[in-house]
Amino acid sequence: MNxxxxxxxxxxxxxxxxKEAAKEAGIAERTAHLYLGDPEFQAAYRxxxxxxxxxxxxxxxxxxxxxxxxxxxTMRHGNRQERFAAAKxxxxxxxxxxxxxxxxxxxxxxxxxxxx
Numbered sequence: 001m002n003x004x005x006x007x008x009x010x011x012x013x014x015x016x017x018x019k020e021a022a023k024e025a026g027i028a029e030r031t032a033h034l035y036l037g038d039p040e041f042q043a044a045y046r047x048x049x050x051x052x053x054x055x056x057x058x059x060x061x062x063x064x065x066x067x068x069x070x071x072x073x074t075m076r077h078g079n080r081q082e083r084f085a086a087a088k089x090x091x092x093x094x095x096x097x098x099x100x101x102x103x104x105x106x107x108x109x110x111x112x113x114x115x116x
Contacts, residue, residue, distance in 0.1 A: 001044055005035055013048055 001009070004027060011021040012032075022032035035041045068090070075086035 001040060005038075005041055005044075008032055008035055009041070009044055009048060012045065013052060 004025070008021060008025040008027055008031075011024040012018070015021040015024060018032050018036070019029055022029045025032070027035075036045075071086045071089055075083050075090065078086060
């Protein structure tokens with residue numbers, strides 16, 4: 001990829017819209033759409049997005065235990081309203097986490113079945 005495409009790729013990762021990314025990268029919006037149609041650019045964009053999500057996931061995993069401990073502490077020591085909000089938060093996210101784990105376990109079983 002050339003420097004202009006790379007600049008647009010970086011801007012695309014940092015902005016909310018193609019229009020904003022094109023403006024930041026100093027290219028026309030039409031050129032941005034041409035880049036987005038390029039298979040090489042698409043592959044680079046997917047790879048860069050995956051890397052961003054992986055870094056964000058690593059950050060979340062590193063701080064998850066501390067966040068849960070803080071919520072649990074609020075649940076034990078906060079006022080009534082804070083305790084209720086903390087308990088609701090733990091229940092909500094606990095159910096989502098459990099559901100996600102179930103889906104991942106089922107997916108792993110399916111993948112193992114295909115590998116045989």
